[in-house]
Amino acid sequence: xxxxxxxxxxxxxxxxxxxxxxxxxxxxxxxxxxxxxxxxxxxxxxxxxxxxxxxxxxxxxxxxxxxxxxxxxxxxxxxxxxxxxxxxxxxxxxxxxxxxxxxxxxxxxxx
Amino acid sequence: xxxxxxxxxxxxxxxxxxxxxxxxxxxxxxxxxxxxxxxxxxxxxxxxxxxxxxxxxxxxxxxxxxxxxxxxxxxxxxxxxxxxxxxxxxxxxxxxxxxxxxxxxxxxxxxxx
Numbered sequence: 686x687x688x689x690x691x692x693x694x695x696x697x698x699x700x701x702x703x704x705x706x707x708x709x710x711x712x713x714x715x716x717x718x719x720x721x722x723x724x725x726x727x728x729x730x731x732x733x734x735x736x737x738x739x740x741x742x743x744x745x746x747x748x749x750x751x752x753x754x755x756x757x758x759x760x761x762x763x764x765x766x767x768x769x770x771x772x773x774x775x776x777x778x779x780x781x782x783x784x785x786x787x788x789x790x791x792x793x794x795x796x
Numbered sequence: 797x798x799x800x801x802x803x804x805x806x807x808x809x810x811x812x813x814x815x816x817x818x819x820x821x822x823x824x825x826x827x828x829x830x831x832x833x834x835x836x837x838x839x840x841x842x843x844x845x846x847x848x849x850x851x852x853x854x855x856x857x858x859x860x861x862x863x864x865x866x867x868x869x870x871x872x873x874x875x876x877x878x879x880x881x882x883x884x885x886x887x888x889x890x891x892x893x894x895x896x897x898x899x900x901x902x903x904x905x906x907x908x909x
Contacts, residue, residue, distance in 0.1 A: 719897070728886045728900030729839065772838075782827050782846075782890045783854065784898060786839040 689773045694791045697763045705758040705790055707773030712753050715777045719784065720747065720758045722769040729772065729786075732758065768794045799823060800901040802887050808907045815874040817904050819887030821867075827890040828870040829898065830854075830862060832883040839886065845870055877908045 690708040697703040709718065720732040733740055733747045735756075740747040746759040760767055772789040776782060799822035809815050819828060830842040831854075841854030843862040851862050859881060861873045874881055887901040 721898075728888075728903050729898075731897035731899065734897060782892065782896070782898065783829070783841055783844060784839075784888075785841070785855075786831075788838050 688785075689775060689787055691771075691773055691787065691790045693788065694793070697760075697767075697792060697794050699765060699794055699796050700762050703760040703763045703767070703792065703794075705760075705771050705773075705792065706755065707757070708755045709773070709775055710754045712775055713777065716775040717777065718747065718749060718753075718756050719774045719776055720745070721772045721774065721784075721786075722767075723772070723789070724766075724769045732771070763792075763794045765794050765796060768792055800887060800889055800899055802885075802901040802904045804904060805902065806905050808909060809877050810909055811878060812876050815877050815906065815908075817872045817885055817887075817906070819870045819872070819889075819901060821870075821889045823889060823891075823899070824867060825889035825891050825899075826867075827892065827898075828864065829888040829890070830860075830870065830872045831886045831888065832856065832881075833886060833903075834883050842872065842885075874906075877906075879908050882906060882908045 719734040721729040723729045733745050735747045748757045770789040770791050774784045801820045803818045829844040831839040833839045840856045842860050845851045845864040863871045885904045888898040890898040
């Protein structure tokens with residue numbers, strides 16, 4: 686399974702954009718890049734995913750490098766509710782949809 | 797949000813007793829998963845199912861078994877609970893693999909004394 690590398694923690698100020706980086710240099714051509722987040726005392730929550738092109742949804746944007754060896758999750762305006770652990774995960778169609786969680790990035794948001 | 801419920805939400809049991817955790821979904825998703833989460837380890841996949849009666853092992857399957865007799869239910873059984881199985885257990889579902897998101901349940905906190 687291809688691995689991902691994320692910073693252990695990051696800080697942001699409320700209402701400012703946040704860029705959460707993820708390195709995945711061993712990604713294969715069929716691996717999708719998924720982002721999940723986990724708020725305190727809750728189960729993980731899907732944020733966004735993509736394959737090659739940048740993706741936007743109501744929660745965030747996903748910027749994928751041209752060589753696909755890294756990606757960045759962008760929260761356009763951080764709120765206190767965005768404080769969570771963010772996981773960058775690779776998943777391929779031939780892996781039964783298994784998600785291999787790493788340690789993630791703990792994001793704290795200051796008012 | 798997908799309708800995923802887990803029962804029980806909290807359980808305390810003694811070492812050596814059997815325990816069954818239930819995951820129920822109302823979304824008719826084909827895939828279902830069981831994860832455990834421990835401090836310092838993040839979430840780890842225990843078992844998963846890709847259809848009724850079709851299951852496979854994850855990365856930490858020893859001491860656990862699963863069954864899926866209906867699309868909507870996925871059971872996780874600890875045949876003889878040990879203290880090392882004290883954890884928070886999360887169930888998840890997915891329409892298909894890889895290209896689609898997974899939806900997670902609220903979790904079951906299991907304590908084995």
